Amino acid sequence: MSRFQIIRHGLLVRGRARHFSSVSLADIDHFRTVLPPHAILTTLPTVATAPVAPAELDQYNRDWMGKYTGKATTVLKPRTTHEVSKIVKWCNEREIAVVPQGGNTGLVGGSVPLHDELILSLASMNNVRSFDPVSGILIADAGCILQSLTDYVAPYNHIMPIDLGAKGSCHIGGNVATNAGGLRLLRYGSLHGSVLGLEVVLPDGTVLDQLTSLRKDNTGYDLKQLFIGAEGTLGVITGVSLLTPPAPQASNNVILALPHFDNVQPLYRKVKRALSEILSAFEFIDRAAYDLAVKHGQGRALNPEDVEGAECFVLVETSGGRREHDEEKLTDLLAELLGAEKPLINTGVLSQSPAQFSSLWALREGVTEAVSKEGKAYKYDISIPLAHFKTVVDSTRKHLGVKGLLGDHAVKHVVGYGHVGDGNLHLNIVAAAYTDEIQDALEPFVYELVSSYRGSISAEHGIGAMKTHALHYSKDEVSIALMRKIKAIFDPRGIMNPGKVLE
Ligand SMILES: Cc1cc2nc3c(=O)[nH]c(=O)nc-3n(C[C@H](O)[C@H](O)[C@H](O)COP(=O)(O)OP(=O)(O)OC[C@H]3O[C@@H](n4cnc5c(N)ncnc54)[C@H](O)[C@@H]3O)c2cc1C
Structure with missing residues (x-):
């Protein structure tokens, strides 16, 4: 050309x-x-x-x-x-x-x-290289599918430190390259902590072998961190060494229906205090997201009387060492919440079997899938203080209404869901088609809103091709200039994934 x-x-x-x-x-x-x-x-x-x-x-x-x-x-x-x-x-x-x-x-x-x-x-690079059941350190090819690694470590009573809705297809290399967050970040932290080492092919073909399995290694610059979240712009990750945690002996979950969004924050405080060390997830779905998940058959719908009057839902998961102990803590919490003079929740549905446990999770995990079945989604994956989650969703909906873009012909739904415990909201605008009109209405509107709360325009999905023009909303000039210098050191000819992360 x-x-x-x-x-x-x-x-x-x-x-x-x-x-x-x-x-x-x-x-x-x-x-x-x-x-x-x-x-x-x-x-x-x-x-x-x-x-x-x-x-x-x-x-x-x-x-x-x-x-x-x-x-x-x-x-x-x-x-x-x-x-x-x-x-x-x-x-x-x-x-x-x-x-x-x-x-x-x-x-x-x-x-x-x-x-x-x-x-x-x-x-085709999909072999496990080694697993040490004592330390829990797994070394795998980058192309291993996340679910297959989960299955691999399960008989050793270990789990992967990361879990997400795309686990059946996404690769561990892709997870590391995007620094994916997902559903277990609240408990096990980010991949910046779990990844112990990487093997990376640099753009000139040199193999950078940092595939260590050491928990502690303070020998100068921690180069592997640069590739975590670099989205393939600095090199090709070919091997990953990571720490897998022991599997919890017992996991429970409950879905809580809340009459008002304002209750989410006080509820989070209460749940953290009551469940402390066994709390492993605190996930949020607004009513619109729940309705879409149900419409598209993700998980089993709750009874109509349980969801009546609910403005949003929270899924709480516990993972601990003794089932009776964990169940007691969870039922005590529910009793306290429902028995309060001014209850924060309308109702709570506690899973009673592994099938129900999965079904409750499917309601939350299935929102991404449901959104894609409903239409074309404009996805904003933002970090903002929890108190502003609802404002952002409502303001976006209002803004699109003022522009005359709400309705089946244009924007069908504005939904919010995400990892409340991590301050991460997925704002999805579901439209009949991708159009310039909707795009122009959303940007820079959404980014300016996020920036006004000193938030991040990408909490966990990365920048890719979608947000290169908006990077400055979350990174200052000094940071972007340093990122360009780093890119030039690793990839002077710019062959690695051009047009992604940096324009
Ligand atoms: C249903 C669904 C649910 C999701 N849920 C979450 C969630 O909860 N949390 C979250 O953070 N994300 C989520 N995601 C998005 C998430 O980023 C990806 O699912 C996953 O981390 C990407 O892995 P992948 O192997 O598919 O990578 P790809 O999509 O193939 O690639 C993603 C990026 O990584 C680069 N890359 C891939 N492999 C390598 C490699 N070996 N070396 C160098 N660069 C590489 C690519 O160039 C690209 O820039 C979800 C996606 C879907 C579809």
Whole structure:
């Protein structure tokens, strides 16, 4: 593509600020010296490797939300770190831009190309390298699916320190690259703490081996931290060492229906005090989000009388060492809440079996899925003080109303849900279609609102392609300048996931 065309189509802003090479037949010939034929998916008309139909690359080119679509002609699926290194080295020399891809469940358009970058899928790097049942340290290939790692450590009575709705598809490498938060962050902290070491292929093909399994290592700069949350812009994560916690002996959950949002904060304080060390999740869904989850069959709906008059819901999970002890604490809490003179909750539904436990969780975890089934979602994943959660949802709805954009033809729902315990709200605007009108109404409106509370425009999903233009709402000039310098040190040719995180 010539520079003139790039400017004419307004594409210069992202990804093609530098002139990257497109993958050529000569490149495919080279990749054939590194990978077996079945690990090369290309639409290019090669003789030796049968070209695939463009539609076969759709699952790699299109993101989970159906919002971003790349034009990659080639997907490579290496099986070893050595193969990744050879591919990336070649791409660096040829100035071919590379998009590392895990399970492609990211929600900010970071995992798909913006143009015709090469997609490097880690899906075939999916072996557990080692697990030490004494320390709980797991070392795995980056392409291991989160659920399969959860299943792997379960017989040793361990769990993964991270859990999220996309666990059946997302990779541990993708989780680390996005610094995913999820449902267990309240209890086990962020991946910045659980990840002990990484193996990373740098953009020039060098393998940075920091795959340590040490709990303590204060030997200078902690380089691995830079790759946690870098969204594939600094290198390709090929191996992950992380600390898995012992599985709790007992887990319980309860869903609480609240008459008013204002009750969430005092409820959180009460729950923390009453459950202390066994509290493992405190998740929030507003009424609109609950109704969508039920509509799209996520979990089992609560009885109509239990949800009558509820403005929002909170899911509380406990994980502890003794079932009787935990159940007693939870039932005492419920009795106290329901018996209060001015109850903070209308009702509480306590799970009585593993099936009910999963069903209550499905109501919360299934909101993301339900939203995507209902329409096209504009997703804002923000950190703000809990007290302002409702204001942000209500103000956004009001703002869209003033702009005449509410209704089945445009914005169908404005919903809020998220990880209250972490101060993280998912504000989702569900529309009939993605349109410029809605986009312009939402931005910079939402970012300015978040900024007014000194919040973060991305609590856990990352920046990807979606929020590069808005980074300044959460990072000052000094920080952004340093980020650019770091990017230039690791990736002077800018081949790694261009147009993501930094414009
Ligand atoms: C239903 C659903 C629920 C979700 N719930 C949560 C949640 O609760 N909390 C949360 O934080 N997120 C959540 N997410 C989004 C979350 O970011 C991703 O699901 C997950 O962490 C991404 O992993 P992935 O393997 O799919 O990565 P991808 O989507 O493939 O990639 C994401 C980013 O990481 C980069 N990347 C991927 N693998 C590598 C690698 N090996 N080396 C370098 N870079 C790499 C990509 O280039 C891209 O920039 C959810 C998504 C869905 C669909």
